[in-house]
Amino acid sequence: MSFNQCEQAILNSCEQLFEDALSFTEDMVQQYGVLNHEQGVLDIVERQLCALKLPVERVAMKHSDMCGHALYAPVPWDHENKYNLVSQLNKGAPGKTLVLNGHLDVVSSDPADMWTQAPNQPWRKDGWLYGRGAGDMQSGVAAMIFAVHAIQHAGYTIKSPLIIQAVVEEECSGNGALACLQQGFGGDFVLIPEPFGPQIYAAQVGVLWFKLLVRGRPAHVLDTSAGDNAIEKIQKLIPWLKSLEAELNELERPAPYDQIAQPFNLNIGKIKGGNWASSVPAHAEMEGRIGFPPGMSASHIMQRVNDCIEQAALKDKAFVSQKPILRFHGFRSEGHIVDTGHAGVGLLANCHHTLLGKEPEHYLSTCTTDLRAFHFYSRTAGTCYGPIAKNIHGVDECVDIESIRHTLKTYALFISRWCQLEKK
Structure with a gap:
């Protein structure tokens, strides 16, 4: 020195x-x-x-x-x-x-x-x-x-x-x-x-925060089939988001991030819903974060997340009556x-x-x-x-x-x- x-x-x-x-x-x-x-x-x-x-x-x-x-x-x-x-x-x-x-x-x-x-x-x-x-x-x-x-x-x-x-x-x-x-x-x-x-x-990396809202149909638990469980429905969206995460990491890792196996991480950070243990929940909300590669615009990743949820709503009969509502707040940082x-x-x-x-x-x-x-x-x-x-x-x-x-x-x-x- x-x-x-x-x-x-x-x-x-x-x-x-x-x-x-x-x-x-x-x-x-x-x-x-x-x-x-x-x-x-x-x-x-x-x-x-x-x-x-x-x-x-x-x-x-x-x-x-x-x-x-x-x-x-x-x-x-x-x-x-x-x-x-x-x-x-x-x-x-x-x-x-x-x-x-x-x-x-x-x-x-x-x-x-x-x-x-x-x-x-x-x-x-x-x-x-x-x-x-x-x-x-x-x-x-x-x-x-x-x-x-x-x-x-x-x-x-x-x-x-x-x-x-x-x-x-x-x-x-x-x-x-x-x-x-x-x-x-x-x-x-x-x-x-x-x-x-x-x-x-x-x-x-880039970071995007998002929020999803799913509506169900409330009912007494004496007959849960009469209701539509929003908490169970919202969980069906997670595999779709995980598939987007996998796609980003498998196909879109530009240098220098090709040195890291999974640099773009999805995190489901918050989930809440329902209002009574003996009532089929009529609403559920989930907040998450997904990373994305440098060079990708915030508007592009927002569209990708939107397309992901649209596909889920189209292909899963649980969302026939009402599509999930997607919102973006907080980070949209490239x-x-x-x-x-x-x-x-x-x-x-x-x-x-x-x-x-x-x-x-x-x-x-x-x-x-x-x-x-x-x-x-x-x-x-x-x-x-x-x-x-x-x-x-x-x-x-x-x-x-x-x-x-x-x-x-x-x-x-x-x-x-x-x-x-x-x-x-």
């Missing part, structure tokens, strides 16, 4: 501040910022930015401005009163703008009684920090914010333009990042500390291939090599991130590089503590080499 005096001072600063970054992560985890309950974590981050003497402003999610944009994901909830947090340094200064982006929202931890400890009460064990959001991705948010602070703490001022974005709704729509970009908080290169470990994020030849990616790889003494591996993602917003909105180059996490979206989610330290140092080193610094 070879560092100049400035870099060594910054890395020393990272060490001195590391426990503060961990405590900040734990503060965010305690807020349990699930969808439409993000205010607590927003308050924590805003206070932390102010405490670090970083400028902060609230960037509203204006439905009227976003709804006409091609990247907007329609959602059934109100986000008119929601906002993201942005810290913008040196607007208009010479140099290329670096953006650090991370999301604050987390997914539900239910059922909480499956966890070893309460999911919103972080705990440390054997080098891991546990809690919902610890990995995905509040430790990454802490690392990127404290990377900026570490440079200032080491006695240097960042003179180049830099933007920190802490956004909401990454887990369901991407509308938070879109709102920031629409209101001018973009840049020339973006780094996102998603918890895929210290490797170069090289591609991500996939893309990262430009790993970009100078920013090369600089990140150089920082990785300087710290670890080896070249970083590349990672092909079978999910999506807010990186797509930057790619499709303004063709902004960027990648993800972050801590190592386990059980994200699962029980006992946790993040490797030493990997947070490495992420903090890598981001601080990257900023020092990307931006112009001045000794205070």
